Amino acid sequence: MVGGRTRSTEVAQAASVEAVVVATARNSYGRLVALLAARDGDLAASEDALSEAFAAALQTWPRRGIPTNPDAWLLTTARNRLINTHRHEAVKLRGMDEILRRMDAPSATAAPIPDQRLSLLFVCAHPAIQEDMRTPLMLQTILGLDAAQIASAFLVSPTTMGQRLVRAKAKIKAAGIGFKIPDLDALPGRLDEVLSAIYAAFGTSFDAVAGSDDHNISLADEAIFLARLVVSLLPQEPEAFGLLALMLYVDARKGARWGPEGEFVPLKNQDAKLWERAKIIEAEGLLARASKLNRLGRFQIEAAIQSIHIQAPITGATNWAALRSFHELLLTHRPSIGAFVSYAAVLQAMGQGRAALEVLFSLNTADVSTYQPYWVTLAAAHRGCQEAAAAAIAMERAIGLTENTKVRAFLLGEREGG
Structure with missing residues (x-):
């Protein structure tokens, strides 16, 4: 029994250590690489050293305990790896002890960023x-x-x-x-x-289910935080305002994207009362500030598209003509596979299924073979043109490319209902 309890304790400790290591990697990896690379100047070597430090943590912390400051432990260990690997360049790392000392203290000199x-x-x-x-x-x-x-x-x-x-x-x-x-x-x-x-x-958060501890959710918050910093650093750059507005529009709807049982809820079926009003108001203000700088770009256009979607519950109708115009404008500024597919989706929603198919068929087959939104849109366009067999084939492809189980369940329901 004693041995059994000891073994159970060891397993629990290992699990606890692994959880801390994973959380530290998620939250601090970029900052640690930045500190190492800023001193050593070698990105690849800094990444390798940090990876070795994380591996060492998994071996050492279960025996010695989790350090009070995991970041500092990892940084010290990675620094030592770099010194051992590049001993002749050790002079570049002499300032690391001072960095470690100041990691949690305000910097004595203001950094440009x-x-x-x-x-x-x-x-x-x-x-x-x-x-x-x-x-x-x-x-x-x-x-x-x-x-x-x-x-x-x-x-x-x-x-x-x-x-x-x-x-x-x-x-x-x-x-x-x-x-x-x-x-x-x-x-x-x-x-x-x-x-x-x-x-x-930020886009990796789209499939993250509300209420989960998925790293993608925290990454969305990190992306918004970084965009806020860019806006504060470059207040004359309208695309920075546009990006922040775009992400806030999308993030404001995350509470309505998933139902009570975690089921996927498409935009047209979402309860607008669940949207975060403060984020929407802030996004509207950011977009207005961007427009005053008179330099239109991709992110401002995409934010304007989101603004139109946000207004639909208020006006009781979606302004499809405006959406079409903005999508066409986006294609002139930043043509991409995603932009063409979104444009086709708008045409399909306007009842122009044949025009939507023309846009979709104009794309290179190799470029869209694994792009799930393409196949969803293609299925809808075929369905709008009363081409049930072609729609079924496209939907099967879309379902096969869908990794999120909740979204896949929604598409299966769409297939059965269609």
Whole structure:
């Protein structure tokens, strides 16, 4: 019995340690990498060292106990790994003890960007880094998304995205690109990639069920926090206001997105009384401020689209003509697979199923083969054109591509009802 109790205690301790390690990784990974890379200048080595520190924590903490400051323990351990690996560069790390001492204290000198994670996002938008890899690099290194999540956002396979990220980091190391925090006057030129990364991270929360402890939910809050920082840093950049407004519009509806039993509730069926009014009012104000700066961009257009959806319960009808105009405007500013599919969805909702099919069929088959919204929209468009067989095939494909069990259950119900 004593041995049994001891074994049970060990299992419980291990589970507790694992929970702390996972929570620390979710909440502090980007900040820790930022501290390491800012001193060492080597992003790949900093990531490797931090990964080894997390592995060491899983081995050490069950025996010695969870440290009072897990972040400081991990940072010290990772720093030591870097020193052991690059002993001849140890001089670069001499300031780390001072960083550790000040981790929980106000900085003596004001940094140009008052958040380590946001700072490193701008670092990863360095002009010398391959343009199409800047946002994926931010998502993995700073915001903690894995290759599969990033690949989904960019409509490529996880293997392909993983290989691209490895190659990008190798090029960064070979080119000796220094991870120096940029000055404020350099930020506008790097803003687009940073905003795209923040929004892509926010997008992972769409399938997170309310009331769960899913990391995606906290990542949505983190994305909104980072967008607020960008707005405060760059008050003359309308796209920063547009992104924050867009995310607030979407986030305001999260309480209505899932029913009492966790079932998925589409926008048209949501109870508007469950929407968060304060966030909607703030978003409206942000969008108005952006419009006064007279530089229209993607995020402002997308926020305006969300604003129209928000107004529907108030007016009693959706302004489909305005939605069509804004989607067409979006396609002129930032054409993308998602923008074309959304445009087709609007055409279908307006009773123009044949026009919707034309838009969908104009897209490259390889680009949409695993894009679930495409198949949902295609099924609806076929159904609107009274093409039941084609609609059924498209819906089957959509269901097969749906990972969220609640959304899949909704689509199964749609298939049976259709």
